[in-house]
Amino acid sequence: MKRVLVSGxxxxxxxxxxxxxxxxVTKPAPAMPKIPSGYSVTLKIAHSMPAADPTYPKHGHAVxxxxxxxxxxxxxxxxxxYPLAQLYGDPxxxxxxxxxxxxxxxxxxxxxxxxxxxxxxxxxxxxxxxVDHLQRFIASNKGGKALEKRLEAKGLKVAYWVSAPIHxxxxxxxxxxxxxxxxxxxxTQPAAIIVxxxxxxxxxxxxxxxxxxxxxxxxxxxxxxxxxxxxxQMRKLDEVFRCCLLDPIVFFNNGASVYSIAQLGKMPPxxxxxxxxxxxETAPIHEKTLLEKWTKDAHNKMLGKGxxxxxxxxxEKARFDKVWGSVRMKFTPEIGMDLYNEAIGLRK
Numbered sequence: 001m002k003r004v005l006v007s008g009x010x011x012x013x014x015x016x017x018x019x020x021x022x023x024x025v026t027k028p029a030p031a032m033p034k035i036p037s038g039y040s041v042t043l044k045i046a047h048s049m050p051a052a053d054p055t056y057p058k059h060g061h062a063v064x065x066x067x068x069x070x071x072x073x074x075x076x077x078x079x080x081x082y083p084l085a086q087l088y089g090d091p092x093x094x095x096x097x098x099x100x101x102x103x104x105x106x107x108x109x110x111x112x113x114x115x116x117x118x119x120x121x122x123x124x125x126x127x128x129x130x131v132d133h134l135q136r137f138i139a140s141n142k143g144g145k146a147l148e149k150r151l152e153a154k155g156l157k158v159a160y161w162v163s164a165p166i167h168x169x170x171x172x173x174x175x176x177x178x179x180x181x182x183x184x185x186x187x188t189q190p191a192a193i194i195v196x197x198x199x200x201x202x203x204x205x206x207x208x209x210x211x212x213x214x215x216x217x218x219x220x221x222x223x224x225x226x227x228x229x230x231x232x233q234m235r236k237l238d239e240v241f242r243c244c245l246l247d248p249i250v251f252f253n254n255g256a257s258v259y260s261i262a263q264l265g266k267m268p269p270x271x272x273x274x275x276x277x278x279x280x281e282t283a284p285i286h287e288k289t290l291l292e293k294w295t296k297d298a299h300n301k302m303l304g305k306g307x308x309x310x311x312x313x314x315x316e317k318a319r320f321d322k323v324w325g326s327v328r329m330k331f332t333p334e335i336g337m338d339l340y341n342e343a344i345g346l347r348k
Contacts, residue, residue, distance in 0.1 A: 033270035035076045041267065042078045043069075043103035043275070046093040051083035057162070057290040058106040059083055061257060064282040065104075072274050098155040100262030104279060109161075109254040110191065116150045120335045122254045125197035126324035127343055134163050134252055142342040155261050160283035162255040162291055169232055169241040170224040171217050174310050178202075178319045187213060187225040193331050194226070197250065200327045201320070213237055226250050230291075233298035238307055247311040248320050257283040 045065065049058040059081070066079035082088075088096055091114065093105035112119040121127070128134040138144030138161045148158045168175060168186065175181055182202030187210075188194045195205035206222050210231075216222045217240040225232075225241060232238050259279050264272050303309065312320065332340045 033073065033274045035073060035271055036268050039268060039271065040076050040078070041271070042080060043263070044080050044082060044087065045104045045106075046082045046085070046087045046096070046102055047106040048085045048090055049083060051081070055290055055293070057294060058255070060290040061106055061282055061285050062104075064285050065278055068282055069275055069278040072278065073271065077271060077275060094156070094258065097258050097260045098262075100155070100260050100266075102260065103263045103275075104257065104259040106257050107255060109256055110189070112151070112256065115154055115156075116147065117334050118147050118150065118336050118339050120193055120331065121339050121343060123191060123193045123251050124324075124328045124331065124335070124340075124343075125194070125200075125251055126248050126321050127328060127340075128249065128252055129347055130249065131163060131165065133343075133347060134254075136346045137343050138163075140342055140346065143339060143346070146339070151258070152261065156258045157261055157264075159257040159259060159280050162257075163252045164228045164230070164254075164291060164295065165249040166226050166228060166251050166253055168224055168226050168245045168250060169237075170243045170245075171222075171241055172243070173223070174243040174308050175245040176310055176312065177316050178323070184223040185221070187216065187222045187227075189226075193327075194251070196327050196330065197324060198226070200323045210235075214240055217241060228253055228295070229302070230294040230298040233302055234294075238302045238305055242306070243308045243310070244302070245312070246309050248317050 045062045047058040047062055049056045051059050054060055054063045062079075062081045062083075066081060069077050069079060085093075087093070087102070088105070090105070090107040090111040093102070094107055094111055094115065096102045097105050109119045109122055122134075128137065136143075140146075144161060151158055168181070170184065173180060173184075178201065184203040185206050186198050186203045187208055188198055188205040190207035195207065198205035203224075206216075208216055208222070210227075213222070213225060213235070214237060217225075217237070225237070229244070232241060232244075257279070259276075264276060267275065299309075328340070
């Protein structure tokens, strides 16, 4: 098994985080914990993003946690970061966190549906109107908090939720009405819940590997893709996809920073408190600074290259929502009507 250890670049990392809003998500450092003499522990963190740049969203959280906890414990707690799924892929990482093999993982929520089908709520097409609506649900006792409690019963704690809206990008034709989608071949994730959402619009969901997107768009194998803005720009797919439907949002590609209840329980109380506080404080970096920054930068770069962005009229949005509503009802019984009703009730 190949092991990749990422060293702490304290000065460089802190300069980077200060430039993108570190001060907005951290608190003043607490008093130094009283650590038992001779105590030491190594915590392992797994994620699937590259490590070349500490501003990559998932990696940024891991690096910030490493710097903070090693500093606050004066090296008694060491952190090893394993990027690019080199220790575990996302599904295996969640298992390892649950049973206490590793301390933490930063994963996408579709992986968590294997633990609780309720997490499919984030993949219901058109359910969440915008990021604010999603965050209200996540903060709700009957929504995100209820899902968190279900995970805790399985050895996982969630420090923070992250969210990136999924939009429909097309090669040539901008989408201004429901009829514009009919007949299009749109690349989606292979999950039935997403493929069905495209089918309901009159499109065909095509679950091809993301590495084949560029060529597939050039050759006409696909007409569009449902994905995130920064994913399009980072992979230079804006060279072939020239139009983006910003509103309505198809669904949210959510993620969660999870950590191990079992590993926490083995630590002395002072260390446990320090480690947990550091994870909680640094987790928002993924969304509040890095993810938001990447998304905004990608949007502006694509706009500068002539990308056409459209938003539907209220009347057309209502048509999309009606069509997607039938798909949502098909999958809601398995997800949970209580979660669905909470999300609908939090619409404004």
